[in-house]
Amino acid sequence: MGTAQPPAGWPTTTKPVIAVVGPTGSGKSDLGVELALALDGEVINADAMQFYRGMDIGTAKISVAERKGVPHHLLDTMDVTEEASVSAFQAECRAAIDDIHGRGKRAILVGGSGLYVRAALDVLEFPGTDPEVRQRLEQEHEATGLHRLQERLRTVDPVSAERLGDARRVIRALEVFELTGRAFSSFMPTREYFQAAVQIGLDVDRAVLRDRLAERVRRMVDAGLLDEVSRLDAVGLRRGKTASRALGYAQFLRVLDGEADVAVASEETIVATRQFARRQLTWFRADPRIHWLDWRDPGLLAKAIEICEAQVPVI
Known part of the structure; x- marks a missing residue:
């Protein structure tokens, strides 16, 4: 791979942003x-679920001791009732x-939330939102179902x-089309860095990772994941559109509701985490940089x- 000069507009004295990416459980932190x-x-931090205060065990959030005195930004910046926004993250990052x-x-930059990493590193435009349009589409979804919106x-x-x-995401895509007249897909990022960057990906042995993720979930349970979910439930976890869907948290809310026991929720979390890791690998493997x-x-x-x-x- 050859070298090239950065395009016009990039800083010439600042070294590139470094990004450490890869699937969950691979040692990025x-x-x-x-x-x-x-x-x-x-x-x-570029892990969307680690923005949330109190979501520590289930997100494998790096502890103060593990940070070894290194300042960490964009950790613990949101309440669980708040909705994470890629566009807001882009500006803050x-x-x-x-x-x-x-x-x-x-x-x-460290994290496995692929779109958040792209938003930080790449040229990426975010269309606006309109609460009234969003609400109307959400009501239509409740009344007629997802299939009609997909059509x-x-x-x-x-x-x-x-x-x-x-x-x-289907509702968001329709909202964007109504507001802009442009397809949502037209706003997807191109592989063009916003400023000089270098990405390090952690290449995993998938069989070893599968076992490692299962063991990690079991350690989370032993460390008190159910108690953490219960504490967060008391301060509005279910009202959070982003936080309530987090791996482990959604499954263990079912335990609190009496719909599953700890063993079932643990196994569901293991399966969901493995699926998530596969999706992460697919996302990052598509980036030749x-x-x-x-x-x-x-x-x-x-x-x-x-x-x-x-x-x-420069690619």
């Missing part, structure tokens, strides 16, 4: 901390990057209709540093 210690950096780089440090979306935006299968490294390589940190310190090719 640990590598992010080690890179920050080695490169005088600070970490920015880019402000954090500017602040970190302005102090001569390295910004290190309508197929007539105005067949690309999105093929990609989107849940009500929230990512430098993949073996997650269990003893020389992982050294190889990651070498990539981060090299001149970054």
Whole structure:
């Protein structure tokens, strides 16, 4: 892969933003901390569920001790009743990057929420919203079902209709079309960096990861996941459109409701987490700009540093 000069408009004195990506359970948080210690950096969280205060056990949120003194940004910034927004994250993340780089440090983005990573790194425009349009579409969904909305979306935006299968995203796609006259798919990001960046991907052994994710869920349960869900339920977890869908939390709310026992909820969480990890791998594998490294390589940190310190090719 050859090297090239950054396009016009990119900073010429600031080193690239570093992003550590990959599936859940692959060790991104640990590598992010080690890179920050080695490169005088600070970490920015790009895991959407780790924005939420109190969602610690079920999100495997890195503890204060595990941060080893490295500043972490965009952790614990929201209540569970608030809805996460990719566009808001984009603005907050880019402000954090500017602040970190302005102090001569390295910004290190860490997380597996693919669209949030793309929003931070890539040229990506977000269309506006209209509460009245959104409410009308939500009421229509309740009255007629998802199938009718999908049929309508197929007539105005067949690309999105093929990609989107849940009500929230179908409603959003229809809302965007009503407001802009443009297909929702036309707003999807291109693989063009907003500013100089380098991405490190953690390449996993899938069989080993499957076992590791199952064991991690069991440790979460032993550490008090049900109690954490119960505490958050008391402060409005169910009202949160984003937080209530988080892996583990949705399953263990069913335990509180008497619809499942801990064993069933644990197994459902393991299955859902494995499925999520597969989707993450599919998402990140589609990006040819990512430098993949073996997650269990003893020389992982050294190889990651070498990539981060090299001149970054423009793709």
